[in-house]
Each structure stands twice: as structure tokens, then as C-alpha cells.
Amino acid sequence: MDERRDELIEAALQLFSTRSPEDVSIDDVAAKAGASRALVYHYFGGKNELYIAALGSAAKHLSVLLEPPTEGKPLERLRISLKRYFDFVESHAAGYTALLRGGPADRSGEAGEIVDGIRRLLLDRILHSLDVDVPPPILRITLRCWMATVETAGLDWLENRDVSRPDLERLLVDQLVVIMQISGRHDPGTGALFDRLAHEEMSH
Template identity: 95%
Template sequence: MVSRITTASGEDHDPVKSLFRRRPAGLARVRLGYAAQVGDRAVAGEKVPGEKVRGRTGGGRGRRRLSVDERRDELIEAALQLFSTRSPEDISIDDVAAKAGASRALVYHYFGGKYELYIAALGSAAKKLSVLLEPPTEGKPLERLRISLKRYFDFVESHAAGYTALLRGGPADRSGEAGEIVDGIRQLLLDRILHSLDVDVPPPVLRITLRCWMATVETAGLDWLENRDVPRPDLERLLVDQLVVIMQVAGRHDPGTGALFDRLAQEEMGSS
């Protein structure tokens, strides 16, 4: 894992952020100053080179310039598409601007730089996933888990770029803000699973078992997006069955996990 470095002057240096900010300081100020001027013109509705207009192209009537939120969302979506296929270090602001059909100055205006855009893109994907992971309130534990897993794969399918960017689009060590976003989603997913299983505080063996299963779910999602040779419902059933099996094995090593497995088995048989 990459750690923060203290320089001779006593200042902290983040090696990950430095990957995104290898431009001369003077040039950066000039670019950002120009970006702010051009961005302000775009928000005010003035003509800006490279700025896209939504609506009819013939004449002025029916033309609508994107709002601030719409333009920001469009830039984030373009960034997610790129970050899901390549490392952020290999993507430039020009790439994002071209993907979104915008000027590079406008990208700088909204986000300040590539690192800020990367964090905003990850945060956007994480927020969408967290909404879908709201736990069901009805049904037996494994039934609630099946519903949650279906919602998870709804996100995988409908937000493929965001899902892929969250899991494989960033620096290998995932330190700093990017790591906090990804770790936060994983902790949220663990909390949702425990809620579905009616468990408040998991014993260590159960916690480890569930985190191992979560890694399996993440890998299955990426594999499904790449190959799509297993029907989604079949994959979701397979993953739930895998969890039941590994919980049964884990129960041999921990009485608390074993008791949970027995309870789940009884409830499943009672509902069949």
C-alpha cells in the first residue's frame, strides 16, 4: 500500500494524487484561470468552443443549453466510461472532453483537474449503488438476501461503467479518497447482508466468511459483464447457494455461525 510521505519541509505528500498532477504549477494556474473564464461563459449561456447544445440543430428555436447539473453529470458519465476500461493515469482531460463532446476548459471548470473528476465519478457510482442496496423490509432472511442480490446486479447491468470503475478503474492500492469510497461501499454491502440475516454483531468467522463471499460476488459481476454466458437469474441463485454452503462449512469452526446456519435452514424448510 502506498503511504503518505513527509517531505524535508515537513509537508505531507500523497503519491497517488501526484500521479494526477504532473503539470508545471504556472501552466496549471493559466489553464485553470482560462477554464474558469470559459466555464463561467458556458454556465451563463454564452457560446463556448466545444460546448454541446441539446435540441434541434436547425435555427435557434428549440435549442437548449445543458444546465450545470446536466453538464456535470454528462462529464462524470463520460469519465466513468473511460475509467472503467483504463487506469486514470492513462486518461487525459482531453480524452474526457472528447468523450463528452465538451471543451477541456469546461472539464477544468467543473472539476479543477483529473483527480477531482476521478473522485467525483467514483462517488457518483457509489451513491447510485448505495440507493439500490436499501434493505428489503419483508420476507425471510435468505429471501431478503436474494432481493438485495438482484438489486445489486440491477446496478451491475444498468451502470456497467460505474461498477467496473469502482472495482478496477483506479490505482492498484486504492489509497486516499478513492479507497475510502470503495471501502465505504463494501462496508455498506456487509451491513446490508448482516441486516438481511438478522445479525447485529457478527462473530469473526462469520464476518470473514461474508467478506470472502462479497469478493466472489464482485468477481462474478465483472465476469458476467465481460461474458454474459450465464443467465442473470441463474447466477444470482448460484451465488446465494454458494453462501449457504460456505456458511455451513464455517459453522463447523464457530458455534455462532453454526447456529445461524441452522436457523436459516429451518426457516427455509418452513417456507418451502
Template identity: 60%
Template sequence: MTELPVTETPRPARRRLSVDRRREELITAALELFSRRDAEHVSIDDVASAAGASRALVYHYFGGKQELYVAALRSAAELLESRLRPQGSGRPLEELAAGIARYFDFVEQHAAGYAALLRGGPANRAGEIGEIVDGVRGRLFLLIQRQMRVAEPSPVLRATLRSWIASVETAGLDWLENRDIERAELERLLVEDMVALLGVAARRDGEAARLLHALTGDQPG
């Protein structure tokens, strides 16, 4: 009896990806992990496994975990900033509402990147990581200045705007964690929060009073 030749089951072909595409996959996997765990609790092996890649490949692209962490957060920061660029030239309050909507588009569509970017306390914000996060906040602050037609904010107005930015960040993280409020309702709440904060500041600062008037049409007190 003639034996039939044994045929080996062909192995699935390994995907050939461009350098940029492979790097993007690794960053996406890393952001997902960093959004759920502190960086010190995520290993290169974890990232490689999540991305379906080898440990050596991760090192080839990034050199180590710190470099990967920095690249992942920078990627998220750049994407968020691109979403926040002014889109129109309407009334300041309308532009603010539109900016909040674009911000939450990013929060919803890139939850892992947003959470990884803002997760953790001051202890995780030293060095280059802190520069990335502070850079996002600084550019967001400048964007709000432009939208509100504020050239150089007074100390009271500066503190008010920065306090509002912190509340927006916190609201975004809370919404991702709980999802127990409609996104549109949360966006309206944050716009109203801005008006309320300016109302308090307006009692102490003429520039805040003028900005409140520009937003709402109310006469400064």
C-alpha cells in the same frame, strides 16, 4: 445582374444544460473511460472529447483529473448503495436473493460505473479512492448483517461474510466481461455460495450455525 446576398449556414445551437446535468454528462463520460482504462491512461482531453465538451469546461467543474475521478467513483458508489437498501421484510434467504437481484440490476444498468468502481488492484485503492471503495464494501457488509439479523458477527462469521462479498464483486466483473451465464442462474449460484460458506463456517462457529439454520431451516449440528 444583381448579386444575391450570401447567407451563412447557421451553426447548430449549443445545448444549454443545467449545471447538474452538464456535470452528470461529464461524470458519465468519465466512468465509461475509467471502466476500460486505468485512471493514469485517461486524460482530461479524453473525457472532454467523449462528453462533447471543452477541456476548459471539465477543469471548470472538477479542477483536475483526480477530482473528476473521485467524483465519478463517488457517484457510482452512491447509486449502488441506494439500490441495496432493504426493500421488504421477508425471510432472510428471500431478502438475500432480492438484494442480489438489485445488485445485479445496478451491474447491468450501470456497467461502466460498476467496473470503474471495482476495477484494478490494491495499488489503485489508496487515499480517497480507497475510502470510497472500502466505504461501499463496509456498508454492504452492514446491510447483509441487517438482512441476516446479525447484531455483532463472530470473527469466523465476519470473515465468511466478507469472503462472500468479494466473490459477488468478482462474479459481477466476470459476468460483465463474458456474459456466458444467465444472470438469474448466477444470482442463484451466489445465494447457494452463501449457504455453502456458512455450512463450512458452521462446523467451527456456533453463530454461523445459527445463521445457517435461520436461512435454511436445517438444525444446527
């Protein structure tokens, strides 16, 4: 029976990835999954519960993939984490798109908590990769801006796929290095982190 529930969630993610929750009905999900309305209500009670369950499922898959690497230089660990992130983007396209569809103004309640939780987890994983425990404000803002770039790049790549994944991943890491260098001009702590990363990258 749990397998049937998973099928309903996958069908819902496929629909939520291309349409807003308001435009998806229980009948749509049932038809997509080849199930009855009664079965959907049996598992989820209503559309909002189904939407929350679908987002939660996508978030859980992503959080598992984002377990931080334990070996290598900081930027090497970041590259590995970014590759895992795009593994999720590629293999769970519907879940990724459903998670990020719409802006912050479109998120409230449990749905907003799920999306915000993933973003907090991603920030924590990036800081872990960079060997930073408590980021100075400028670094925190810089990383959150970069995370928004990564999210947008993932959505654009799914839509167009006119840049290879490895090239896109390298571009994003290079972008982070550049904006950290610029941010370092405004904050000594971020500047020191950039200098350390640059030194470790050049050392053998």
C-alpha cells in the same frame, strides 16, 4: 449546468471502466463528452477531482439500490438485495467496473475510502438481511470472502454474459449457504445462524 456535469462524469466513468486513471487524460474525457477542456476544469479542477467525483457518483447510485428489504425470510431478503445489486451492475456497467477496477493495492486516499465505504455498506446490508447485529469473526470473514466472489462474478458477467443473470444470482446465494455451513463447523455462532436459516427456509 448540473446536467453537463453529469455528462462529464458519465464520460469519465466510461473511460475509467476500461483504462486505469493514469491512462485517462482530461482531453480524453472532454472528447468523450463532446466538451472543452475548460469546461472539465471548470467543474472539477483536475483529473483527480474528476476521478473522485465519478467514483462517488457510482457509489451513490449503488448505495440507493442497496436499501435493505423489510419483508420476507432472511434468504429471501438476501436474494432481493442481490438482484438489486445486479440491477446496478447491468444498468451502470461503467460505474461498477470503474469502482472495482484494480485491487486494494491500487486504492489510496479518497478513492480507497469510497470503495471501502461501499464494501462496508454491502456487509451491513447482508447482515441486516440475515438478522445479525454483530457478526462473530468467522462469519465476518466468511461474508467478506463471499462479497469478493460477488464482485468478481459481476465483472465476469459483464465481460462474458454467458450465464443468465437469474442463474448467476441463484448460484451466488447457494454458494453463500454452502460456505456458511462449512464455516459453522469452525464457529458455533455461525453454525447456529446456518441452522436458523435452514429451518426458516423449510418452514412455511
